[in-house]
Amino acid sequence: MKGSVAVVGGGIAGIQAALDLADSGFKTYLIESRPSIGGTMSQLDKTFPTNDCAMCILSPKLVETGRHPNIELLSYSDVKSITGKAGDFKVKVVKKARYVDETKCTGCGTCTEKCPTKVLDEYNAGMSKRKAIYIPFAQAIPRVATIDASKCMYLTKGKCGVCKKVCGPKAVDYEQKDKEIELDVGSVVLATGFKPFDPSVLKQYRFDHPDVITSLQFERLLSASGPTQGHVTKQSDGKVPKKIAFIQCVGSRNPRINRKHCSSVCCMYATKESIIAKEHDSDLDITIFHIDIRAFGKNFEEFYNRAQKEYGIKYINSRPPEVIVDAKNALSLKYEDFNAGELKTENFDMVVLSIGLDPSDSTRALAGSSGIALDNFGNIATNMGSPVETSVPGIYVCGAAQGPKDIPDTVAQASAAAAKAAALLSAERGTLIKERKFPDEKILSPEPRIGVFICHCGINIGSVVNVPNVVEYAKTLPNVAHAQEMLYACSSDSQVTIKDAIAKNNLNRVVVASCTPRTHEPLFQNTCREAGLNPYLFELANIREHCSWVHMKEKEKATEKAKGVVQMAVAKSALFQPLYKQKVSLINSAVVLGGGVAGMTAALDIANNGYRVTLVEKETELGGMLKEMTELYDGKKPADVLKELIQKVNENKNIVVVNEAKLIKVEGYLGNFKGIIQANGKEMPVDFGAAVVATGARNFEPAGLFNYGKDSRVVTQAQLEKMLGNSISAKTITMVQCVGARNKEREYCGRTCCIDAVKNAVRIKKANSNANVYVLYRDMRTYGVMERLYENARDLGIIFIKYDAEKPPAVQDGAVTVHDSMLNEDIEIASDLVVLSTPLVAGENEEINQLFKIPLDKNKFFLEAHPKLRPVDFATDGVFLCGSAQAPKLLDEAISQASAAASRACTILSRKFIETEGAVSVVNEAKCIGCGTCVTVCPYNAPSLQDVTVKAEEVTYTAKKSRINPAACKGCGSCAAACPAGAITAQHFSSKEIGEAINAFNKGVKSISIEQKTGTVEVIV
Amino acid sequence: MSAEAAPAKTDGWEPKIVAFCCNWCSYGGADSAGMGRFQQPPTARIIRVMCSGRIDPLHVFNAFLEGADAVLVTGCHIGDCHYVNGNDKTKIKYKFLENVVRELGLEKERLQLNWISASEGEKFANFIRDVTAQIKKLGPSPLKPGGVS
């Protein structure tokens, strides 16, 4: 058995899996076939539904991966085969010749500049040119050049050789050969991603026309780092388009070309791209042609509604239109408008094809050579109950390689795969890892020398704030020794630039003006540390979230504000002093709240990683909502799945289950929580280092809707699910979708309701082919591989009738009347049974949110730390989230999330110690009057009064003085604000530091130093 | 928004606002405002503290003395404080602050307290917009060093 893992594929899935594994004590090889890690996400401009800048959230992860002492990056490398068995695999890797020595290349870019050969740039989806020797994009990791051997003049014709001549560190090596290496690893995680569908095979879309482009190309057009710096222009003539059409489902939901799956993400990315395009140019006219709009994820429906209401984006329900090119080469679309029921033709300047996600060729090849089973779609096959386990034990899968999915689901699955691999190898944890080494901290010169780095963030800041102007201003500020602008301050090359600037200018304080410290502070602190500066000598000035993004129309004022914000940060940073964290021990066990499938899976994965778990369930038995189900989407029996899971939980020596129980009290923090569990009227203490919240959700009761509760023929989908455990006698069954969902009161989509309805419709029809089953729907949201259920249902003769939200169906004495929005006529269905599909709603989350101080969203589900890249984390360290408590989800998704939460918890539980807060409060004993206010104020018992011997001139006496235990202090600063004698300093947020910032706020006006305070202001607490 | 129509004497004049925000909630709310592109007047300067409990009344006075036309004290909703009960203490201190501000002869709109969670971006933006409109009506703070300009 080996304490190492090979992760194949360096997109966001592979990156997340590698980081989790490396953080949990495993040596990790990350193998990527392209020259840089980052995958498709690196090409995206923004991410839905928050329109976060994709590179801005990805880049810190790229940097972290590149820096991690336990991740060995094998970029530009292909995996040839995997042999062996769980615990002992041999992975054959071909390191492709880069013709550049990775160890010598500094990524300076001189070779690229001088190279005379231009080739199409795949990073910009073929819409611009790059050089034959190149670094794929600014934030690339590793930041080394690669020669495109098929295009390089020297390698093809023996001419040129310029790059070798200009390369300072002599890194170019034309003699380099492909190298085969073999890795010994205990486990393998496949994260090989997808291949964007190639639309040229579908002639009706006229992809040969320059103004018919793919959604990925459009994404690049929107991006500041794209071929047109973020200006959407037509490829044909460079002019700005006025009318743009998106065609959905290109290469998805198309049985004729054997692509039957739904790609899951296209509806949302088309919506996102439309919104961003409108933000760039509000006069744009955008129409999205779609079959169904599948806005099924958390906040997706809200996003879709905003697109229509706030941005005026038009959605037309039709089959994918045909693209017509006339004699003048102008574009138009021919389509049948389902709602109007007529054939129409409309002119457009540009057509965007929303291309689907296809299984990648390399996935297929690798699966073939290594004996890993594929499913009918060509994805790596898994089961509903074990969504990351491949057919080969010890080899796990995550991300789009397992089926099309969006970024948060991918990230969750990646962590899940990491949890499984770590559990398999838990006996070998920590055997092959290294500690991170930093250079010694340099001795600070007495006067501050501040470096200011101002970020354009592509165009996120630069298009509103005049960055060069702010740089010039920064140079005039006191103590600023260096100021410069950066395209992306968070990219890896910028880290090098910052470090170089620190060394060259002997900087001892650093200010970066970019985005929020809540996400990016650790990255820059690390950079400072690598340059020999204490991380607390760093300050972020937020000129994106707090400036350019909220003053988009007031460029000059935004620039002035940015200057002010920088000025305040500079003033404050001048007073910064080095601070140090302390190491404290931690409790290597966890608490999991909720004994449904998610909770049990999380508990098992943590237990299998070697840590003790207390599983707290409020009911008398385990099982949660799965107990209510009678069949799974793959036809399996939930009872079997449950039985196996419960048995595993009960047999696991590391798990203690407490039924009919509740966690009623929690104190402490990451690594050292102390809680009280109430069970059977008794209270028992529980100590733990991390917690997982898996408390699920509940079904919405449609009281009063459609005669529910009054007419026994009207039931909910959940009730039907139970009824189908036995046979039912009803002959005509009508299902109504979106009951209590997608409306004013509950804006969100229930995600699982369409799939549940279709599944049950099929069950009824299979049991009795004479039964008439109708499904009345608004959009059929059988996303991803679940599309096959929908197809199956239609084949079986189940009738789907689309209705409009404005004209909802009505139920009267078993008769359902509905306006069929496609046929534009009223239909009456005499039904024996009316089934209402209702969404899941949040459970009693308020109690837990108070316990751990974790936030809820507006629908009272838990709010994760970041909707894209931290889907199972909370902003509060040490507490994690999974299952329907976060938002409604399918069984396999809940299981993936549960394993993910376990993996994240294990990154903490596997530590030997926890580092405490560095910015803690300290007492100046000379000023302390021993009043004890701080002792009463502190919620962590950090300050205590001690007897201290005081020598004053000739007298010696004993006095009470406060002392603060730095290991217990969390750095909130409440004591400093309360101390009547001004004896306490909240380091890093001291009154002096805050006072300097306030003073800088109104520079030019006489400053009133906070030090002049007399201590007579009384603060009552 | 209608409140933005300010009286003539302050035409073109923009108030200067100091907003104390706690790292875990209201600062996050300001971030969310950015992520949601909720537009707001560029009048506020945020001072980040870890918890609203860190806000010393002296910081607030200092801000007024340095020319702030309004000072905003913000934090997590009661019960949500990342440090158990920092905002409860803020509430108490705020009562005291309100009194002093009144004694100083400042209008009550110049000092405001608001609990804003990390997800309430729109609320944050609306808060800044509303306060700006209110202060525009009042004009510059009488405590402005050098008097009202």
Ligand code: FES
């Ligand atoms: S952390 Fe927000 S008020 Fe205490």
